[in-house]
Amino acid sequence: MSPVKRLSTPPKQPPSKSTAAGRAPVTLRDIASVVGVSPSAVSMALADHPRIGRATKDAVRTAARELGYVANSAGRALRAGRATAVAVVVPNTAQHVFGHPYFMHLLVGVTSSANAHDSGLLVSTNPDQSHEVAAYDRILRSQTAAGAIIASAASNDANVSRMVDTGLPVVLVGRYPHLPQAVSVGVDDHAGAAAVTRHLVADHGLRRIGHISGPLEHQTALDRYEGFRAALAECAEPCAHTLAIGDFSEEAGRAGAAQLLDGMSDLQAIFAANDEMAYGALLELRSRGLRVPQDIALVGYDDFGVSRLTSPALTTVRVPAEQLGLHAADRLFDLIDGVAGEVTHTELPTELVVRESCGEHPAPTAAPTVTGTTAATG
Amino acid sequence: MSPVKRLSTPPKQPPSKSTAAGRAPVTLRDIASVVGVSPSAVSMALADHPRIGRATKDAVRTAARELGYVANSAGRALRAGRATAVAVVVPNTAQHVFGHPYFMHLLVGVTSSANAHDSGLLVSTNPDQSHEVAAYDRILRSQTAAGAIIASAASNDANVSRMVDTGLPVVLVGRYPHLPQAVSVGVDDHAGAAAVTRHLVADHGLRRIGHISGPLEHQTALDRYEGFRAALAECAEPCAHTLAIGDFSEEAGRAGAAQLLDGMSDLQAIFAANDEMAYGALLELRSRGLRVPQDIALVGYDDFGVSRLTSPALTTVRVPAEQLGLHAADRLFDLIDGVAGEVTHTELPTELVVRESCGEHPAPTAAPTVTGTTAATG
DNA sequence: CGCCCATGCTCAATCGTTAGAGCACTTCGA
DNA sequence: TCGAAGTGCTCTAACGATTGAGCATGGGCG
Numbered sequence: 001m002s003p004v005k006r007l008s009t010p011p012k013q014p015p016s017k018s019t020a021a022g023r024a025p026v027t028l029r030d031i032a033s034v035v036g037v038s039p040s041a042v043s044m045a046l047a048d049h050p051r052i053g054r055a056t057k058d059a060v061r062t063a064a065r066e067l068g069y070v071a072n073s074a075g076r077a078l079r080a081g082r083a084t085a086v087a088v089v090v091p092n093t094a095q096h097v098f099g100h101p102y103f104m105h106l107l108v109g110v111t112s113s114a115n116a117h118d119s120g121l122l123v124s125t126n127p128d129q130s131h132e133v134a135a136y137d138r139i140l141r142s143q144t145a146a147g148a149i150i151a152s153a154a155s156n157d158a159n160v161s162r163m164v165d166t167g168l169p170v171v172l173v174g175r176y177p178h179l180p181q182a183v184s185v186g187v188d189d190h191a192g193a194a195a196v197t198r199h200l201v202a203d204h205g206l207r208r209i210g211h212i213s214g215p216l217e218h219q220t221a222l223d224r225y226e227g228f229r230a231a232l233a234e235c236a237e238p239c240a241h242t243l244a245i246g247d248f249s250e251e252a253g254r255a256g257a258a259q260l261l262d263g264m265s266d267l268q269a270i271f272a273a274n275d276e277m278a279y280g281a282l283l284e285l286r287s288r289g290l291r292v293p294q295d296i297a298l299v300g301y302d303d304f305g306v307s308r309l310t311s312p313a314l315t316t317v318r319v320p321a322e323q324l325g326l327h328a329a330d331r332l333f334d335l336i337d338g339v340a341g342e343v344t345h346t347e348l349p350t351e352l353v354v355r356e357s358c359g360e361h362p363a364p365t366a367a368p369t370v371t372g373t374t375a376a377t378g
Numbered sequence: 379m380s381p382v383k384r385l386s387t388p389p390k391q392p393p394s395k396s397t398a399a400g401r402a403p404v405t406l407r408d409i410a411s412v413v414g415v416s417p418s419a420v421s422m423a424l425a426d427h428p429r430i431g432r433a434t435k436d437a438v439r440t441a442a443r444e445l446g447y448v449a450n451s452a453g454r455a456l457r458a459g460r461a462t463a464v465a466v467v468v469p470n471t472a473q474h475v476f477g478h479p480y481f482m483h484l485l486v487g488v489t490s491s492a493n494a495h496d497s498g499l500l501v502s503t504n505p506d507q508s509h510e511v512a513a514y515d516r517i518l519r520s521q522t523a524a525g526a527i528i529a530s531a532a533s534n535d536a537n538v539s540r541m542v543d544t545g546l547p548v549v550l551v552g553r554y555p556h557l558p559q560a561v562s563v564g565v566d567d568h569a570g571a572a573a574v575t576r577h578l579v580a581d582h583g584l585r586r587i588g589h590i591s592g593p594l595e596h597q598t599a600l601d602r603y604e605g606f607r608a609a610l611a612e613c614a615e616p617c618a619h620t621l622a623i624g625d626f627s628e629e630a631g632r633a634g635a636a637q638l639l640d641g642m643s644d645l646q647a648i649f650a651a652n653d654e655m656a657y658g659a660l661l662e663l664r665s666r667g668l669r670v671p672q673d674i675a676l677v678g679y680d681d682f683g684v685s686r687l688t689s690p691a692l693t694t695v696r697v698p699a700e701q702l703g704l705h706a707a708d709r710l711f712d713l714i715d716g717v718a719g720e721v722t723h724t725e726l727p728t729e730l731v732v733r734e735s736c737g738e739h740p741a742p743t744a745a746p747t748v749t750g751t752t753a754a755t756g
Numbered sequence: 757c758g759c760c761c762a763t764g765c766t767c768a769a770t771c772g773t774t775a776g777a778g779c780a781c782t783t784c785g786a
Numbered sequence: 787t788c789g790a791a792g793t794g795c796t797c798t799a800a801c802g803a804t805t806g807a808g809c810a811t812g813g814g815c816g
Contacts, residue, residue, distance in 0.1 A: 025519065025802095027801095027802060027803085028802070028804095037766085038765075038766050038767080039803080039804095040765085040766065040767075040768095040803090040805080041766075042803095043802095043803060044804085047804085049805095051762095051763070051764060052764070052765075053764055068519070070516055070519040070520045071520060071803070072521050072801085072802050072803070073461075074451075074452045074453075074455035074456040074461065074521060074801080074802075074803095075456050075802030075804090076803055077803095078452040078453050078456050078770090078772065078803080079770075079802080079803050079805090080803085085522070095486075100479060100482040100483070100486075101478060101479070104479070104482045105478070108503075111501065118516075120500050120502070120522055121500060121501050121502070122500055122501075123485065123489065123500075124498070124499070125486075125489050138448050138496075139498055141446070142448045142449060143450050143451060143772095144451045144452075144463070310688070310689075311664075311688075311689060403772095405771095406772065406773065406774095407772080415794095415795070415796085416795075416796050416797075417772085417774095418773090418774075418775085418795085418796065418797075421773060421775095422775090428793095429793070429794060430794070431793080431794055434794080434795080449772085450771085450773075452771080452772075453771070453774090454772075454773055455801090456771090456773075456802065457772080457774050457775090457801055458801085521802095
C-alpha cells in the first residue's frame, strides 16, 4: 500500500531476523539447533543441571536470550502435572456484599506477589448462582491453576469447603472459624471494631451508641459487631447500645440509621460496619437536620479511599486489603511449593484512622492506634 | 516389564469412589476405559464428530458427566497451539493515571464475556517499568493467552504498538488515532465533554468556564479538552474559558481549581476532566468559602459510583466502563475466532448525569442526553 | 593394561488432547 | 457376487518441556 514502510523494520514475514518480535514462538528445539545440541540438553542447561558443561550452558543461555525464548506454559504444565498460574476466585455473592474497591486492592496485592513468583494470575467470578458447576470449579479442575485464593462472602459457603476438600492448594481471605484446617489470611475485625468503639467511648465520652452491622451470617459482619459489644462491655460506666442489621450497601446504611434514630432517643453516635453504610447513614442524618459531628458522631470501617471525600471526612478503620492480597498469595505459593508451615490463619493489623466525623478528639493520642495479632497456630 | 498391560483399569491408586471430589484429575483415558472405547473416540464423541455413533456419544457424555471430566487445558492448549484464556493487560502507568474503579468495572465486563466464552481470564500488570521484559510480554509469548485486552494510559505507549505488531489478537481500550489498524473500543470523550459543557452553557447560561484537564499526552484527556472547546466554539455569545492541566488526581484537582480561580475573575463554572479532580476542586472551593452550586458550578466526568456521595452530588458524564470491558472482550473473541469484521474502532455512548452541582436546571430536559456514535470503519 | 568413575551429552518416554490415516464391518447397487 | 460407499471405531503421531536411563569419552588408579 504505502510506498515506504515503517523504517528499520524490514519485510516482516519472510527471511526474518532472529531477534524477537517475529511470528512463530521460539521453542527449545530452535535453541538446540542454533547451539548444536539436543533439546534435552537445552532444557537441562536452562534448569542449570549439574551434568551440563559450563560452555554449553553459556551458549544456550546466550542463544535463549537472543531468540527471546519464553517457555511454552502449556508444554511445561502438561509435563509437570500442574500449571504455574494461580487463580483468584470471587463468588458473585461476595462481589455484591463487599464493594469493588476491596477486590481491586486485593488484586493489586495478589498481582505483585504473582509477578514476583513469575506466575500468571487467573481471575474468576461466578457468572450466576444457577450454574451448578461454577466457573472456578472448571478452572481448577482443568488444571489451569496451581492453586487458588478465595475471597468469599458467606462464612458457611458450601463452595468454599468443597474447594478446600479437593486437595488443591487454597488460601482463604477472611476468617473461617469452622474451617480451622484451611489456610487463611484476614484482619482482626474484632479488634478493629473494638478500637473504633473505644474511640467513641473513651476519647469522646459517648455513651449511647448504635451499630449498623452487615448480614450476621458473614463472619466479617459478626466479628465487627462482637468487637463493638466487647468494647462496650469493658467500659466502666454503663453504655446503651442498639443494633440495626444492614447488608453493607449505602441504602442499608440509610435505613439502618433511620431505624437507630427512631429506636433510641438521644443517640450520640453511629458505628457503621463499613464506609458505604456510613455514607448512607450520613445522608439520613443530614436529611433529618442532624449535624455530624456536632449533633451526632459517625464512624465507618474499611477506608478504601473515599472516606476522606465526604464532608465531614469519615473516621474509620483501615483494612489493608492490598497487604491482604500480597500475604494470601505468598502463603499460596508456599503451599504450592510444599512449604507447609504451622500457621493456618494469619491476621494483619487494622488501623484506626481519625478524621472529622467525631469532632475534635480531646485526648491527644500519639501514634495511630494499630490493633491486631499476627499469627495463630492450628 | 509388567506381565499385564493396561487393559481396562487395573487397580489405579485408589479403588475408591468414581464421583468427582477425589484427588486424581479425570482424563480422556478414564472415560475411555469406563465406556470401553479408545481415548480418541472419547475426544471425538465430546466434540460431536459425525463419525461417532449416537450410542457411543451418549455413553461417553454420560460417563464424562458422572466422572466430572474437565478437559486439561494444558494438553488442549499444547495440541491446539494456542491457549483458551485471554489476558487483560494494565500497564502500571495506567493504574496510576486512572483510578481503581475504572479497572474494576472494566474487569467485571471482561469477566462476563470470558465466562460466556468458557474462557479463563489472565490479569497482568507491569511490576515496574525498569523491567526490560514486561510481565505481560512473557504471558503472551509463553502462549498462555490467546489474545489480550490492553488498557493503557499514554496514547504513544511504545509497548502498545509493539504488542499490536506481534500479530497476537489484541483489543485496545480507548482511542488510538495513530494506530488506525488496531482494533479498539472506547467512548466518545469528545462528545461527552461537549455535552456536559453545553449543559453549563446552554442550560445554565454560564459564560466564564474553567477546565481542569488530565495530562494532554493522554488521548482521553485531550479528547475531553477538545470536546470542551468545541462546545464553547459553537456557542452564539462569546464564552471565556481557561485551562489548568492536572493528572487526574484529587490533589491536582485542588491545585487546578486554585489556578483557575486566581487566573480568571468571576469564574462561573469548573469542568474537571474526571470526578476525582472534581472532588479536589470541591475542597478548594469550599476552603475559599465558595458555595457549590450557588456561587460556582462544578461538573466532573466518569461517574464511577462515588459522584453521588459528595455534597452536593456531582453532575458528571457516565462512562460505561463495564460495557467497555464486555465489548472489548467480545471483539477479542471475534479476532481469535478469525471473525474479521470491517470495524476497527467501536465507540460506546456516554451519558450526561445531571445531579446537584450546577443548581436547579431551568430547562426541563426530557430523557438523559446520550451522546456518541457507534462505529467507524478503518 | 584394564577397570572404575566422572563428565557431558543423547534417547526415548511421558504428560492429555486431537487430527488424520487406516481398518474392520455393513449395506447397497450393479 | 463383488466392488464401492458408508459407518464406526482404533492407531499413530504430533504439540513442547522434562527426566531417568543410557552411551560415549577420557582421566586416574591399581
